[in-house]
Amino acid sequence: MRPIIVKGQRVSLAVPLREDVHLIWKWYNDRAVRKYLTKPHEVFFYEDEMEWYEAIRREKSREKVFAIIKNDSKTLLGLIGLHSIDFHSRNAELxxxxxxxxxxxxxxxEAVSLAITYAFDWLNLRKLYxxxxxxxxxxIRVLEKNGFELVGRLKKHQYVPGEGFVDVLIYELLRGE
Ligand SMILES: CC(C)(COP(=O)(O)OP(=O)(O)OC[C@H]1O[C@@H](n2cnc3c(N)ncnc32)[C@H](O)[C@@H]1OP(=O)(O)O)[C@@H](O)C(=O)NCCC(=O)NCCS
Known part of the structure; x- marks a missing residue:
């Protein structure tokens, strides 16, 4: 059984496993998912995903990536990560x-609320964005339900296939707010 890092009511954050990569690869190439992530146009090879897995394993000080697991069935639901962790300014991108x-x-x-707990209580960060x-x-709703505030907007910044140029919104959450 994989180690759980932060346990929630219905889902938990757990250590990603090598055998998760196949499903993650499938989801990364799914246009409904890809559309809202970086490089919406990108096509990923399985080997890219294995390299990504090795990179997150090696870059543990800058990246914390968790498998989101359903508590009852232990099913893999998705991934959540803290990226570009800056321990000097104590912030990270979610x-x-x-x-x-x-x-x-x-x-x-729920997964976002668990990642916030990990970031503030375990990493001692002061800000997530x-x-x-x-x-x-x-x-947007997921972020706002977790207390994130809209602090910036890059107008018509990102080209999303089927949607054209859309604004990129910047949300942040300060510890203790
Ligand atoms: C964004 C994403 C993670 C949301 O996951 P999810 O488990 O479905 O989210 P939740 O069920 O916790 O909450 C979604 C909320 O958005 C609302 N919502 C969903 N679609 C909506 C829409 N088209 N318009 C308005 N609200 C919407 C839901 O009603 C719910 O709010 P509620 O609890 O007040 O009813 C998922 O859609 C996803 O993986 N998308 C592709 C990748 C992505 O966008 N990642 C984030 C990049 S910033």
Whole structure:
């Protein structure tokens, strides 16, 4: 059984395993997921994913990536990560996605709250931020439900296939707010 790092009510954050990579590879190439992540156009080879897995394993001081696991079935639901961790300024960028078959059940909202706990209580960070496309209403809602505040907007900054140029919104959450 994989180690759980932060346990929640319905989902937990756990250590990603090598055998997760196949499903992650499938989701990374799914256009419904990819559309709202960096490089929406990109095509990923399985070997890219294995390299990514090795990179996150090696870059543990700058990146903390967790598997989001359903507590009852232990199913892998998606990934959530703290990226570009800066221990001098004590901030990090939050990113996440779920497999489309798991959307709309409140899992991302709980996973984000667990990642916040990890960032503030275990890493002793003071600020998290996230960049989200203006048309990604589900993700905006997830951030706002977790107390993130809109602090910036890059206008018509990102080209999203099928949507054209969309704003990139910058959200942040300060510890203790
Ligand atoms: C964004 C994402 C993680 C949300 O996951 P999820 O588990 O479905 O999210 P939750 O169920 O916890 O919450 C979604 C909220 O958005 C709302 N929502 C969903 N679609 C919406 C829409 N089109 N318009 C307005 N609100 C919407 C839901 O009703 C819910 O709010 P509620 O609890 O107040 O009803 C998931 O859709 C995903 O992986 N998307 C692709 C990758 C991505 O966008 N990652 C984030 C990049 S910043």
């Amino acid at each position: 990113g996440y996605f779920l497999g489309p078959e798991h959307w709309g059940k409140g899992y991302a909202t 996230a960049r989200v496309f203006g048309s990604n209403l589900a993700s």
